[in-house]
Amino acid sequence: MAGLGPTYGRGAMTNHWVDLKNADVIMINGSNAAENHPASMTWIHKAREERKAQLIVVDPRFTRSAAKADLYVPIRSGTDIAFYGGLIKYIIDNDLYHKEYVAVYTNAANLIHPDYKGPEDLEGLFSGFAEGKYADRSTWSYQTDADGKALRDETLQDPQCVFQIMKRHYARYDLDTVSAITGCPKDKLEAAYKLYASTGAPDRVGTILYAMGQTQHTVGSQNVRAMGIVQLLLGNIGRPGGGVNALRGESNVQGSTDQGVLAHLLPGYLAVPTSADTDLTKYIENKTKPGGPWSGGYWSNGPKFITSLLKAWWGEHATADNGFAYDYLPKVESAANHYWIALFEAMYAGKIKGCWIMGQNPAVGGPNARLERKALEKLDWLVVQDLFQTETVAFWRAPGVNPADVKTEVFVLPAADAMEKEGSVVTSGRLIQWRTKVAEAPGEALPDHDILDRVYRKLKELYQADPGPFPEPILHLNWDYSGGPTHPLVGELIDITKVAREMNGYAVEDLVDDKGTVLAKKGDLFSTFARLTADGKTACGCWIYAGYYAPLPDGEGNTLPAAKRRGQKDPGGLGLFPYWGFAWPANRRIIYNRCSADPSGKPWPGGRELIWWDPNADSGTKDAEGKPILGKWVGYDVPDFVPTKAPDAPGGKDPFIMRTDGKGGLFAAMNEGPLPTHYEPVESPVDNLLYPKQPINPVVKVWKTDEGQAVGDNWGTPDKFPIVATTYRLVEHWQAGGMSRWLEWLAEAQPDMFIEMSEELAQEKGIKNGDMVKVSSARGSIKAVAIVTKRFKPFRVNGKTVHQVGMPWHFGWGGGQGEEYEALAKGDAANDLTPHVGDGNTAIPEYKAFLVNVEKA
């Protein structure tokens, strides 16, 4: 996810689920789509049936997805950048990139600072590295002219242009090297490269599906960047059947990230203010200054978004005089201090007094779970909002824990599940669908939004009674969602549609343009974020959602809130279904869709016309003489572009409107560098073949809390733990098991914790299929049933044999006590083994590659 932001401008699945049917080649890498997103197979099968598409699956293990693939490519966990680097080299060396697309739509032609140095020059580092990070990124910037415009060599020959830098960067990722790193046989690599690179032809499109298998690494963001680069080189972005498609790991996690439920975000992907953003003016200035994230592209409208957000939250108390209540927002030193691992490290150190957990089971799902469970013991109080007595609810009763020793006061709030509440859910494809409630939650179990509402109202009461030094952020909140249905036990619930309206955005007062036309009356819902202003006249809880709850026609004669629509029409037959629900932004189904047409505005060949420039269409505006101005983008999707900007107008060939330069970022800065570089996982069985002096991601924080203790940040080495391990999901279970291990049909289908290993490894260890085995890492050991299978094979890495094993991470010891409360399916938690280290940008834990040893139990 995070890798897509710098590359394209937004961190979101570029296409959507149904669109998979339009692909010629589908590559699944770091995802087991058939297992964990089974609905995707509906569309993948359609692509194969209707256009004879080919499916490639790249995975250390022969998964359920691999079972459906035309080509299966085994690679060792943690070597995706080597794989993609090899692909990028193959594409460039064999001239398979989509030339016009790359030259015009990406920053391939841009010239980089003359002092830029890359890993090939600095043995694994980029220029500007000091004290564990790249604070000085000036050498990564574009060369600019006197006006600040980036210099470009359209012939792509200049040695300092991005294209040539990239070519040098990946020069050593030849088939032999990639095979030695990944452990994948050369012929399989070449077959995959050849097939996938065939989508570089202008009339062919390929899509890459990825999920946690790519992101849950210390180089996760760079893995995604690598896919982003490949898709730009092959001209697959912004086109039907293309894209870099993040298959999100939870229902509505897309909605969560859209709402800013991440430590560094506010809703709509606005940044959480840091201590450097002292007031609203400074906040805006820090972003809009040259080189800042709001200095160009559509983000230059950022001030409107933040102001509208503040207005939504503090209503009448947010005015131009007080910087729209900006001071009420909490500030952070660095958001990274509040990411998951850092949070639990702080908890473990006793710095956190209380914790409120909603619908999560960190006792099972958190990395280095033994440390995290111990961290929970340090809390004064813990609230858990969940459906079942999960292992987190009952963490104080885990095996080996004496409840008398745990002083944490634990509160359990029963929550309603997804079917028991009304509201919207956002799919990976950014599609927002409103859902009705179809079942009653038992007893006093309430939807999360009602629990939060009650908490707020109680907090308000308490602050009113005893204000303290700074009660305004609470007392001044524009929070009144009353008027919902009545719960028989609990009383009045909130009216969720009021929340929806606030998120959609509305006019605070009548909006009148400079000609006196009333654009919106007070209280009107906006149908587009283009209406937002920075003067406090608009309120919007989530600018990217603007329009999702506004009334829109559904193509069948009804007009209703956009997210509630279920219109069946599909103009163009590409599976866009524009009348069904609402896709942010602005109902654009395929983002960056300017790329679906060539630079002159005509669709690329191949029969997937999406939008195109019609010079004779009425743009809807009139010129000074009152004659209609002609020319606009037309087609089957909403243009992710200014609809009236001609191809030859300034910016008419800059499809990536959320990037400051409007071009696709082949070269784009992230914390560990502007280009993905192969680094080994923090726990690796081998040296880094390419950069032995810089084996792992240089900017990751390797924690050492209580190193050497029974519970602590312990690190394993290949002499004691020679086997690569990964964790993954099963279709039968859900995440840390809270939603599935208590259900009898699912518990029956997968009742026990297991570990999959190759026949070769099993033979070496004297393990038979079905035996109980002990799996240990530096952080702990667990027991699991051995599944000895042909679907794992040893890898030949750097000339030596490296075994890999895999485990599902759904299992926990059972949670509540007694048959009424404990889980039906129980087992040891795989995360007792995983390390407390995360990606260099998102800090998402490296669940997917670490070291273990295995023996018969």
Added chain:
Amino acid sequence: MSVRLKGTDAAIQIRWIPKYTTLERFLHWVHTATFIPLALTGFVLFAPFLAPLAQGEAGTLIRLIHRIAAIFFGGVPIIYALAQPRRMLMNLKEFLSFSKYDLLWLKGAIPYYIFGRHSDMPPQPRFNTGERATAVVMVLGTITFGITGLAMWFLKGIMSPFLFQLAVFFHDLMFIITFVMFMVHFYLAVVHPMMWQSLVSMRYGVVSESYARAHHAMWYYGEKRAKQMWEELKARGGH
């Protein structure tokens, strides 16, 4: 035993010879009383046209009756073996000896039983050919029913389906054979006018001397003498 003809002073002397012990008679009737419900309930399961009777709870009850009766049916030889083992062995030995006289008996059976012609019936031991055949069939039947029945009852799902299929087949085959045998046995032992003493023997355990002399010459006279008498009869050219 003497029977005085009423109104006269003629007396008929009947001397009775014991043939069956009390236990044997009791067990025989238990065997009969269980065989009939077994056959009837089995028949309901066996015959497709009786399917309506075999359905649902009624069907489950029929199967239960079959099993309860089977326990008693199977108990008969066990109790006999435990209570009168020497007698049982003696009887078994007699049941299992067949000779050329049995072929001759079979040849003569139809004219004898249907038309009453005595002349061609060879001497018989305590149990004639028919009785021995019935006994053998019933013993084999009991064993077969026991093994196949118990297997079907307790080993279904444990033994291989093919063995179960064989068990069903042989259980049903034996049913046909034993029930045919039962019908013939019933007819001859109970219904047939000439064989009224059969029922007496199984009810009271005795046959009359004249009956024994006529029908079980080898038992009455002894084997050697009886065979001698038969040869003389044949030499004389029949009766």
Added chain:
Amino acid sequence: MAERLAMYIDTSKCMGCRGCQVACKQWNDRQGYVPGVRETHNVGTYENPLKLDPQTWTRIKFREYDDGQRFQWLFLKEGCMHCTNAVCVDVCPTGALKYGPYGIITFERELCNGCGYCSQFCPFHVPQLEVINRLTGEAKSSKCVFCQDRTTNGLKPACVKTCPAGALDWGDREAMIAKAEARVQELKAERGFPKANVYGKTQLGGLGRIYVLTAPPEAYDLPADPKYPAMSTLWQKILQPLGGIAFGATILGTITAFFIARRNVHMEEVE
């Protein structure tokens, strides 16, 4: 209205997600893992339950198959085959199992008396006896009935409706066969599955399930050439009629013999 409907099962599209297994249990009120009542455990495979049972009318079999040319992980949806020559119907003494509408082998639980013959004669070992009391013999059979309550009302079976991969279909049997044959051709010509085959077209007179397989049937532990059990033929088609004849002949024979004997036997000659 089609005369015979069948279920199309394309194992090349199936991902073994068990959606069908769960949908069947949901529609037919079957149990899963119930502590103290029905507990199953992983014995070294994804497959669970390991067999069809009274609470599991369909399930997925997992098999790894390597013929040296191409490794495959096979997923097979197992359940009643709804045969044309259904031995279970022939051996059922109560008529609980019948040839129902559209070729569905229907099952009426109220009529079943628990004898278990169906479970022992089926060449696919499908019907499962739910033993309530082994001593008294109280039991009921159970098996997939193609959701007869749904399918006789124009709906598709629950499993077909739920399959996200589009691996399942339901319709006129001839059409399902044609679809399967076309798919097998495609798999052979375009997807590199030279051993792809249709299973269910001719076996036992034709099955109600039409499978597209990507490997030989034995790889899925399916009988390659399932035969109508000879013992059933012997029992139902030979022994039973012969038995009837034997009984009839014996009864007639004895009655006739009685009337003849009565006339010919002179009681004064009887000892």
